[in-house]
Amino acid sequence: MFRLFEKIIDPFPEEEPKQPPSSLYQFCRHHIRGMEWPLITMGILSAILAVIEVYMFGFMGDLIDWLSTETPSSLYQNHGSELFWFGVLLLVGLPILVFLHAAVLHLALLGNFPMQIRWMSHRYLLKQSMSFYQNDFAGRIATKVMQTSLAVRETVMKLLDVMVYVGVYAVSILVLVAQSDYRMMLPLLAWIVCYSLILYFFIPRLKRISTIQADARAEMTGRVVDSYTNIATVKLFSHSQREASYAKEGMNSFLQTVYTQMRYATGLSFGVDVINYLLIFALGFIGIWLWTGELITAGAIAVAVSLALRLNGMSQWIMWEMSALFENIGTVADGITTLSQPQDVVDAPDAKPLEVTRGKIEFEHMAFHYGKASGVIDDLSLNIKPGEKVGLVGRSGAGKSTLVNSLLRFHDLAGGRILIDGQDISKVQQESLRAQIGMVTQDTSLLHRSVRENILYGHPTATEQEMVQATLQAEADEFIQTLSDLEGRVGYDAKVGERGVKLSGGQRQRIAIARVLLKDAPILVLDEATSALDSEVEASIQKSLTQLMENKTVIAIAHRLSTIAAMDRLIVMDKGAIVEQGTHQELIEYGGIYAHLWAHQTGGYIGEE
Numbered sequence: 001m002f003r004l005f006e007k008i009i010d011p012f013p014e015e016e017p018k019q020p021p022s023s024l025y026q027f028c029r030h031h032i033r034g035m036e037w038p039l040i041t042m043g044i045l046s047a048i049l050a051v052i053e054v055y056m057f058g059f060m061g062d063l064i065d066w067l068s069t070e071t072p073s074s075l076y077q078n079h080g081s082e083l084f085w086f087g088v089l090l091l092v093g094l095p096i097l098v099f100l101h102a103a104v105l106h107l108a109l110l111g112n113f114p115m116q117i118r119w120m121s122h123r124y125l126l127k128q129s130m131s132f133y134q135n136d137f138a139g140r141i142a143t144k145v146m147q148t149s150l151a152v153r154e155t156v157m158k159l160l161d162v163m164v165y166v167g168v169y170a171v172s173i174l175v176l177v178a179q180s181d182y183r184m185m186l187p188l189l190a191w192i193v194c195y196s197l198i199l200y201f202f203i204p205r206l207k208r209i210s211t212i213q214a215d216a217r218a219e220m221t222g223r224v225v226d227s228y229t230n231i232a233t234v235k236l237f238s239h240s241q242r243e244a245s246y247a248k249e250g251m252n253s254f255l256q257t258v259y260t261q262m263r264y265a266t267g268l269s270f271g272v273d274v275i276n277y278l279l280i281f282a283l284g285f286i287g288i289w290l291w292t293g294e295l296i297t298a299g300a301i302a303v304a305v306s307l308a309l310r311l312n313g314m315s316q317w318i319m320w321e322m323s324a325l326f327e328n329i330g331t332v333a334d335g336i337t338t339l340s341q342p343q344d345v346v347d348a349p350d351a352k353p354l355e356v357t358r359g360k361i362e363f364e365h366m367a368f369h370y371g372k373a374s375g376v377i378d379d380l381s382l383n384i385k386p387g388e389k390v391g392l393v394g395r396s397g398a399g400k401s402t403l404v405n406s407l408l409r410f411h412d413l414a415g416g417r418i419l420i421d422g423q424d425i426s427k428v429q430q431e432s433l434r435a436q437i438g439m440v441t442q443d444t445s446l447l448h449r450s451v452r453e454n455i456l457y458g459h460p461t462a463t464e465q466e467m468v469q470a471t472l473q474a475e476a477d478e479f480i481q482t483l484s485d486l487e488g489r490v491g492y493d494a495k496v497g498e499r500g501v502k503l504s505g506g507q508r509q510r511i512a513i514a515r516v517l518l519k520d521a522p523i524l525v526l527d528e529a530t531s532a533l534d535s536e537v538e539a540s541i542q543k544s545l546t547q548l549m550e551n552k553t554v555i556a557i558a559h560r561l562s563t564i565a566a567m568d569r570l571i572v573m574d575k576g577a578i579v580e581q582g583t584h585q586e587l588i589e590y591g592g593i594y595a596h597l598w599a600h601q602t603g604g605y606i607g608e609e
Contacts, residue, residue, distance in 0.1 A: 005107035008038055011115040017124040020340045024329065027336050031117050031152050038108045039160055045101040046165040052094065054172035057310070058179075059086055061303030068298060109157060117149035121339050127430075129344035130410040139225025141338060143218045148335030151214075151328040158325045166318055173307055180300035181290055187282035194275045195315060202268040203326050206261065210330030213257035218334070220250035265323065272319050276312040283308045345412055345430065353432035356522045358386035359553035360421050361407065367415030368402055376402050377576040379416070389554040391564030393594060394573035400557045402576070404525055407555070409433055420523070438521035442528030444512040446503070451480055452492040454511055458519035467492075467518060473547070474514035479507055517548055524549060526556040538563075561598055570594065 013034065020030045032039065059082075066079055076083070122145060125132075133141070170192065178185040227234060227243045234243050287301035361384040368377045377399050384390050392400040405411060407418060409425050418425045425433050438458070446454050455467050462470075471477040483494040485502075496502050496511075503511070513529065529545070558564045565584040572580035572587065572594045580592050587594035 002103075002107055005103045006112070008104075008108040009035055009112035009116065011112040012119050013116065017120040019124070019342055020121075020336070022336055022340045024333055024336070027332065027340065028152055028156055031120070032113075032156055035109070035113060035116075038104055039156065042101065042104045042109065042157070043160045043164045045097060045104065046161050047168040049094075049097060049101060050165045050168040051172050052089070052097070054169060054176055054307075057303050057307055058176045060306065061297075061299035063299070064302050065297045065299035105157075105161070110153070113153045113157070114149035117152055118145055121145050121149065124343075125339070127343055127346075128341070130405070131344060132341065136338070137222030137226055138229070140218045140222035143221045144335045144338040147214065147218070147331050148339055151331035151335065154328040155325060155332055158321055158328070162318070162321045162325070166314075169314075173311075177300075177304055177307065180296045180304070183286055183290065184283065184296070184300070184304050187279055187286060190282075191275055191279040191311070195272065198268065198271045198275070199319070199322055202264050202271075203322055206264050206268075206323050207326035207330050209257055209261045209264065210327035211334050212330075213254065213261060213327075214331040214334040216250070216254040216257050220247070220254045223247050223250040268319060268323065269316075272315050276308075276315055279311065280305065280308045345409060347429050348427050351427060351429045354420060354423055354425070354428040354436055356421055356436045358421055359522045360384065360386045360419075361523070361553060361555075362419040363403070363406075363416070364419065365416035366403075366406065366413055366418065368406055368411065369414045377406075380576065380578060381416075382571065382578060384553060384555070387551060387553055389549060389568045390556070391567035391570045392555060392557045392573060393561065393564070393570055393597065395597075398573040399576040400573055401527065403573075404439075404527060404555060404557065407525070408437060408439070436521050437523045437525060438516040438519045439525040439527065440509070440512050440516050440529040444505075444508040446496050446508055446511060448495060448497060450489065450493050450495055451483060451511065454496060455492075455514050455518060458515035458517070462518055467514075470514040470518040471511075473517055474510045476507070476510035476514050479510075513545070513548075522552055524552045524554045526554065526558075528558060529556070 021027050062082075066075055070078060125141065125145070174185055174188060177188060224247050227247060234240060283304045284301075287296065287304055290296045291298065291301055361382075363380055363382040366377055366380045366382075380399075380403070382403075392403065394400050406413060407425070409418075409430055412426065420433075420436070447457065452467065455471060456462060458470075459466070468477065471480060481491050483496075483502075484490045485494045487495075489495065496508075509529070516524070526545075554567075556564050556567060564570065568583070569581060570584060570587055571578055572592070574593060580587055580590065580594055582590065588598060589595075
């Protein structure tokens with residue numbers, strides 16, 4: 001039976017996530033699609049339970065009157081049927097209603113609702129551009145996904161469950177008390193007005209501080225995660241105290257918002273307690289006054305005072321639920337700024353998969369500005385023949401990485417276009433584009449998973465034999481066999497730590513090379529692919545790299561010119577433009593920038609002059 005309720009909502013829908021709206025109402029509405037009926041059912045059940053609870057107070061008042069006016073024999077004779085059906089309601093009806101409400105609330109909604117939001121948000125954010133992640137903390141983005149999903153759930157469910165329950169409960173109380181004497185209703189009306197005014201004053205202020213607090217919490221978390229992520233740099237520069245101070249600033253900023261929030265909470269709690277005590281006194285005073293005039297019964301007084309005592313506890317619950325509601329609204333409003341950002345790089349509506357048959361690459365009048373007025377690259381044209389091996393040369397900032405990133409469509413161009421086998425890469429599916437390009441970068445980042453999972457990332461359906469063959473080619477199998485982790489896993493099953501921190505730079509690089517060897521894409525990009533390897537290891541896998549480049553179109557970036565001197569053609573870039581191109585020997589004879597860099601290389605690296 002539990003599983004039946006758990007399956008009412010699919011936490012992992014297959015539909016493609018769309019950009020969420022940026023307004024609070026529309027954002028919440030966007031995330032409750034498919035959950036309308038469970039939410040409506042929960043609201044209806046809450047309303048029924050509220051009516052029944054008030055009815056039970058009224059029945060208790062009637063029972064007191066019956067006991068004071070009836071004899072034991074006449075009680076059962078005159079009111080036996082009411083007592084019987086009240087017993088059925090208590091023993092059968094209420095348990096069924098409470099179970100249904102709890103099952104819809106806990107089994108169907110509490111777990112599935114935020115998980116669906118996390119699932120859709122995560123998939124949407126995975127398609128954000130590289131610049132989106134470069135402009136924020138990874139920990140901060142993850143915190144927004146986790147916080148906002150829970151906050152949307154709490155906002156929607158509190159509005160439906162709590163507000164429906166409280167609204168129906170308040171109306172039912174007024175109707176019940178007014179049946180004995182309308183004057184007994186006046187203190188309740190006054191209490192509702194005062195209670196509403198107190199909430200009206202404090203809740204918006206709590207909402208504002210909660211929005212600030214949510215951002216401060218995310219900033220605090222981001223600072224802590226940033227320190228942990230870069231722990232090697234922290235220790236290398238002996239800056240533990242500096243990082244502690246950096247985190248303390250974030251923690252203190254968060255704490256100041258907590259202090260402000262608690263001041264408002266104290267005032268809210270005190271104000272509600274005062275009007276609760278006044279309500280109990282007023283109802284007791286008016287009730288006794290009316291009873292002395294024989295205008296109401298003792299049962300009516302008992303009902304009114306009991307309801308006042310019930311309201312005393314309920315008002316505290318409502319107060320904190322309302323406070324939590326607006327705190328969650330503030331968290332959602334803060335999360336919207338991150339989760340609703342439009343995607344900078346998107347597939348065209350009619351985008352088709354890229355088909356690479358030859359591997360010809362054409363840059364036609366390419367312009368790229370990184371959002372600046374002046375261009376990093378203004379008008380660059382370059383044709384790379386199928387199977388040609390091209391080396392990119394130039395000082396830092398010349399535009400080499402921008403060229404490669406544009407080929408991978410990490411960013412969209414400001415002008416011109418890039419073609420692969422005659423297909424404009426802005427018109428094909430991004431996933432298919434990157435699937436046809438293998439890349440090994442200087443700063444190799446591994447997933448915090450096993451060695452096997454990291455290598456198979458290049459070709460998830462590869463066999464064990466194919467994976468091992470790739471690691472042998474990359475000269476990685478020997479050191480992999482010696483790996484182990486804290487949970488006792490060894491070899492290919494050992495986890496490598498976050499970003500591969502448990503491995504040396506050379507080991508990470510060899511795993512990355514094995515990954516690309518296994519991918520076997522028709523276009524290969526090497527961005528300082530052997531920079532983290534010592535000369536001996538580099539020499540041993542150079543043959544594997546040569547095999548890897550066979551029958552592929554290759555673009556290689558290297559500061560160590562000796563590693564790309566044998567390429568078919570060398571492209572020299574400076575200030576975003578191609579200034580020289582030719583073979584190594586041709587460029588040496590030309591006596592330009594390349595010849596100057598070659599002559600001034602020290603220890604195999606480009607000089608900075």
